[in-house]
Amino acid sequence: MQYDALTRTLLQLLSDNGFHSGAELARRLGVSRTVIWKTVRALQQRGIEIAALSGKGYRVTQPVELLDETAIQSSLSSEAARLIGALHIYDELDSTNTRLMRLAAEGAPSGAICLAETQTAGKGRTGRSWLSPLGANVYLSVLWRFDDHSLVAGLSLAVGVAAIRALDRVGVGGVGLKWPNDLLWEDLKLGGILLEVSGEAHGGCAVIVGLGVNRYIPPAVGSGIDQAWVDLATVAGASAPSRNRLVASILSELLPLLNDYRRTGLEPYLPEWRRRHRLTGRAVVVHQGDRETVGTVTDVTAEGLLVLTCKDGKRREFASGDVRLRIAR
Template sequence: MHTLLLPLLRTLSDGKFHSGETLAQQFGVSRASICNTLNTASSMGITLHKIRGRGYRLPIAPDWLDAALINTALGVNAANFSIEVVNSIDSTNAALLRAPSDAPHRHCLVAETQHAGRGRRGRVWQSVLGGSLTCSIRWRFNQGMAALAGLSLAVGVTLLRTLRQFGIDEVQLKWPNDVLWQHRKLAGILIEVQGDVTGPTVAIIGIGINLQLPETVRDSIDQSVTDLTEIHGALIDRNALLAALLSHLHEVMDEFEQHGLSNLRHEWQAAHAFANKPVRVLMANGSEIIGDAIGLAENGALLLHTADDKQIAVNSGEVHLTRRAP
């Protein structure tokens, strides 16, 4: 994507016609550059009106992110976060991982689009202009890495509370880091940690939420997905959604830092999509474990009851529903 495209689209979002000559003067480029750049908008699902003698107009503006609006919606919690909105980036998680060690605590980096967004286990996270919320938050912990074992589950509780605030009540959590609706993926979490075993540590908390995915994007994803517009019936304002997410994250992280998962585990388990169901866990080495998902250990491990009457704690792996052994 051309770096000039999103600034141009923001300018055209006032609904008025802007001539190519005026835009060229405003951005310090040639009229040909303006024309060529705006011609790429259709590849992002953006419709432009172009009329000879009048110029370009954007009839339906994307739901733009705005740091000032996010801070206003945060209210008293605005002082707890540093909000940075960027038009385009490779990955918000990767950008915060590259930040210097003295980068601010609770820095939230949110992007209109990502061109190398990352999901768990090396997957690509698809983002859509105006139709996705992709952000990462840098969070400092005094504890060592071992104490953060259940962090993705705590963030799952954050998403659960946030979505329920907007009337999305039937969401469920899939261990360890997915949010589902009717067994289709709605949101995902990617935690990446820097630091020492004994502490302190820095966690980059990456969150992606689908708000409105075109069919072309859905077709490119290797699993069943949904979005908030399909569930809610209308597009939810991204600035308000991010503000609510950060407010709930502030509460949940305070609880997590003091007590770990002990006070959050019941809330997570109550929304567990695979509770007491037979699952197959694919391990990184290619092996698999099959058993009934019976709950969470204190450190966030998934507890399985196997066919030979054993209880196993699984700390990592890809979980899928399966059939119960006869």
């Protein structure tokens, strides 16, 4: 779904930190005050925080930066710009991963990218939903094709390293990793990675790398998240990177990684991943359906499996699959 020009222009006008009366907005946009009121209400229902004060008018309380292809392209590294297959930006989607999987089935090339201002059915691991307020965060998916399914082993860990490097590039330090796919800041979830793989008739596979990063979570949305979270507005304050700059930084790290991964595999990323992993040496609980395993995180294998030392002294290895991991309290 794409929003009409009126909705996008109104949102941009209201994001300049000043109040605008309904009469002023109606005059500037060439519509009635009733149309302005209805459009404001529609934006509020999509999660945009708009203050309305009698005698002053309307103002977006947290300025919104819409995605801009030109701004993203101009901030990419030269290598990433070369590797982009196609860049699709949508105002509203069910899920960037779902949309890109459809495009993959239609023959989209490696390097095809899908971004959205908001998702109505954003996806996390193990069937969880990913709340996606309009214009607030990064909802990004990248398609890459591999000749052999086995080449994808450990990819989610390498993507985590790329995400950390991308945040470092835009001045956000202190971010860590949680096996297999979370970005953490002081044990609070800042972002997540979701890989989806589909086999192909010739034996290869299409991998959709989904990445979500919390830039700003409105309080009304945050109250509906069922785990401890944080956003860049909290971590970095006024120094938080713009959405377009953050997207470009992520792509500048992620696309070269995907291009080289069939040759390098996980190995060159493991030392940095281990340094960044926040759970090593800590007690955790691994959930596999109704089964729970308690132990201490020891390491990960060369293939990216989690290594746990259990209470009985035995070492066990876990693939990500449908496993959930939480810190023991």
